[in-house]
Amino acid sequence: MNSPGQYLAVGGSLVLLVFVLELVRRRRLTEEYSFIWILGSIALLVLSLARRLIDRVALLLGIQYGPALLLLILAFFVAVAALHFSLVISRQRRQIERLIEDVALLDAQQRRLHDAASPSPPPSSISSSRVAGSRRQ
Numbered sequence: 001m002n003s004p005g006q007y008l009a010v011g012g013s014l015v016l017l018v019f020v021l022e023l024v025r026r027r028r029l030t031e032e033y034s035f036i037w038i039l040g041s042i043a044l045l046v047l048s049l050a051r052r053l054i055d056r057v058a059l060l061l062g063i064q065y066g067p068a069l070l071l072l073i074l075a076f077f078v079a080v081a082a083l084h085f086s087l088v089i090s091r092q093r094r095q096i097e098r099l100i101e102d103v104a105l106l107d108a109q110q111r112r113l114h115d116a117a118s119p120s121p122p123p124s125s126i127s128s129s130r131v132a133g134s135r136r137q
Helices: 004-025 031-049 051-060 066-117 123-136
Strands: none
Touching (some): 031 066
């Protein structure tokens, strides 16, 4: 009892899985982030193949229409992925802030070292310019 929709779902799940693996192979997607996508595409593949199981589980949960359970599972997956990426972004933001502070400290230290190493102008030129400036007033 395979429907065209089920073939489409299986095909889409396989395409997603191959696409994610190809992105990892080309190093466009790191392994850390690929895990959640591989897991999701395998779950979609299993759910696409187990139509009767979905219908039974949906009825046990009080859901009359099996594909509505798929939408619920998809919404949960999206929420988990969004939470994961929010955590990653927060961690990277803290790292960037620390790096900015470190660069500012290094820049200040470099300026102090540069100022200490550079020769100061001769005192006669400073005093003569001050004297000339005071005569103008």
